[in-house]
Structure formats: structure tokens, C-alpha cells
């Protein structure tokens with residue numbers, strides 16, 4: 198059976214994660230895919246009101262999503278529930294800004310490093326590194342996200358007060374099919 202490149206990637210990621218693959222190998226697979234393949238376009242659905250999370254493939258070890266950002270759409274500041282998150286930029290430019298919890302975990306967040314990632318770049322984040330928000334600039338952006346393990350909800354934060362909210366995560370489409 199012929200598999201599309203993105204499904205071959207998902208299978209390879211599953212095998213790597215199952216064998217306790219190191220982050221460098223996972224990032225390498227994502228970078229190679231981002232540089233060579235275009236079949237992610239089948240999963241690239243946008244939404245008007247906010248960025249769109251499109252599920253490509255999932256297992257008990259990971260979920261692989263194509264996230265579509267209209268110009269200027271930005272995520273809330275969020276954590277990753279102790280999981281690993283890799284992000285490859287497939288198209289456009291993506292801005293990432295890091296934040297840290299303040300001493301005593303109370304009050305405004307402490308802003309950290311910000312950067313712009315170009316198509317082909319792969320970034321990694323974990324709660325031990327920082328919280329972050331990400332978004333597109335003045336053009337649409339498309340990113341490929343690998344969470345291991347899957348994340349069903351996350352905490353979002355108000356930068357000025359540090360107030361947090363637990364938020365359930367939903368999919369705009371699943372395996373190419375738009376959700377109601």
C-alpha cells in the first residue's frame with residue numbers, strides 16, 4: 198500500500214518515540230519532511246475567528262497536527278502539560294515569544310526571548326524551558342506540530358496578571374474532515 202509522505206512521517210515518528218528517540222532525531226525527521234514534502238496541503242484548513250488545529254494522525258504516543266494561522270492570528274500564552282512539543286514551519290513566518298512564571302508563581306509573567314521562525318525551521322518547547330505564545334505575522338502561516346504525548350487540554354495565561362485558565366483543545370478537522 199502506498200502511503201502519503203505525511204503518513205509515512207507519522208509512522209516513523211511513532212516508531213522513534215516508541216524506542217525512546219532523542220529529540221534531535223525527531224526534529225530531524227520533521228525538518229526533512231518540511232523541506233521536501235507538500236502533501237500537508239490536504240490538511241491545511243483555516244478558520245476566520247482563530248487559528249485552526251487540524252489533526253493528521255494520533256497514537257497513544259503522539260499527535261501530529263497541521264495548524265493554520267491567518268495573518269495576525271496568535272495563540273494565547275500556554276503551557277504544554279509536561280509534554281514535548283516540536284513545531285516545524287511549513288509556510289510563512291511564525292513569531293514565538295517565551296514567558297516565565299514569576300517568582301512565587303504569582304503576578305505578571307516575565308517576558309523572555311522572542312524570535313521569528315522561517316519556513317523549514319523546527320522549534321522545540323517543554324514546560325521546563327518556558328511558556329510561549331506563537332502566531333503569524335502579516336501573511337498566513339502553516340505549522341506542523343508534534344506533541345508527545347498528546348495534549349487534550351492546556352493552561353493559558355494572562356501576561357499582565359498571571360491568571361491561568363484550563364482550556365480544552367479541539368480540532369478544526371480530523372484526518373482532513375472538517376468537524377461540526
Ligand SMILES: [Fe+2]
Pocket residue numbers: 275277282322329
Ligand atoms: Fe505551544
